Amino acid sequence: xxxxxxxxxxxxxxxKEAVTLDCTYDTSDxxxxxxxxxxxxxxxxxxxxxxGSYDEQNATEGRYSLNFQKARKSANLVISASQLGDSAMxxxxxxxxxxxDKIIFGKGTRLHILP
Amino acid sequence: GAGVSQSPSNKVTEKGKDVELxxxxxxxxxxxxxxRQSLGQGLEFLIYFQGNxxxxxxGLPSDRFSAERTGGSVSTLxxxxxxxxxxxxxxxxxxxxxxxxxxxxGPGTRLTVT
Numbered sequence: 001x002x003x004x005x006x007x008x009x010x011x012x013x014x015x016k017e018a019v020t021l022d023c024t025y026d027t028s029d030x031x032x033x034x035x036x037x038x039x040x041x042x043x044x045x046x047x048x049x050x051x052g053s054y055d056e057q058n059a060t061e062g063r064y065s066l067n068f069q070k071a072r073k074s075a076n077l078v079i080s081a082s083q084l085g086d087s088a089m090x091x092x093x094x095x096x097x098x099x100x101d102k103i104i105f106g107k108g109t110r111l112h113i114l115p
Numbered sequence: 116g117a118g119v120s121q122s123p124s125n126k127v128t129e130k131g132k133d134v135e136l137x138x139x140x141x142x143x144x145x146x147x148x149x150x151r152q153s154l155g156q157g158l159e160f161l162i163y164f165q166g167n168x169x170x171x172x173x174g175l176p177s178d179r180f181s182a183e184r185t186g187g188s189v190s191t192l193x194x195x196x197x198x199x200x201x202x203x204x205x206x207x208x209x210x211x212x213x214x215x216x217x218x219x220x221g222p223g224t225r226l227t228v229t
Contacts, residue, residue, distance in 0.1 A: 033216055045206065045220035091157060095216055102171055103148065103218060107157035 003027065004092050004106035012112045013082055020067070021077040021109050023092030029053075032096045034075040035103065036066065039089040048090075051075060087113045117141065119221035121207050127227045128197055136192040136224045140209030147190050148218065149182055150206045158206065164190065165212060197228045 005024045013019045025034065036048040051059045051066045059066045067076040079086055092106040120139045128134050140147050149161040160174035164184045175181070179197075184190040194201055204225050208218035 043223060047217040050217055102163045104160055105158040
């Protein structure tokens with residue numbers, strides 16, 4: 001079974017609109033961490049945001065926020081006021097457990113921001 | 116400060132040859148990861164090193180793939196008897212073990228097997 005599922009292979013969004021990128025995860029651990037990374041066409045991987053499983057509040061970093069719904073095992077990324085530069089691949093990832101830092105990635109969502 | 120570096124940036128090799136890919140992590144980062152990314156695809160986990168612990172090799176696709184990390188720093192990923200399906204971008208990342216846990220990625224090595 002996949003550990004990280006991103007159901008949207010591609011999305012088209014009008015500039016300045018908010019965007020929600022879906023991510024669900026599968027783990028039996030109580031302690032885990034969730035990440036979102038951005039990969040522009042240049043290929044570099046850029047860390048965006050992190051949510052720990054025990055964090056009670058949703059993580060926010062500027063225009064990025066993580067809608068963490070623990071019971072549903074959901075960790076959607078919300079980008080407010082989208083910009084043309086947000087066009088990229090977005091990957092959701094998970095680290096399981098306290099000791100194991102292995103991080104597993106989803107297959108990604110390609111986001112296109114339309115002018 | 117210096118980020119994660121990888122070399123070479125591009126490698127073209129003939130089928131059947133061996134290749135070595137190098138990763139220099141950020142100084143002080145004890146966790147090091149190798150991933151493979153085929154064109155337009157997600158990141159496939161290959162191997163993970165943490166400090167002096169035995170590496171997690173669970174993602175290596177075959178016994179033609181191996182990796183080592185010398186002195187807890189530089190890592191080399193070796194692919195023996197390369198096949199065309201090995202063509203991909205190989206990404207290395209490093210992180211701190213005790214948090215924050217975000218990974219810092221290198222620019223990758225694009226491997227093309229002809």
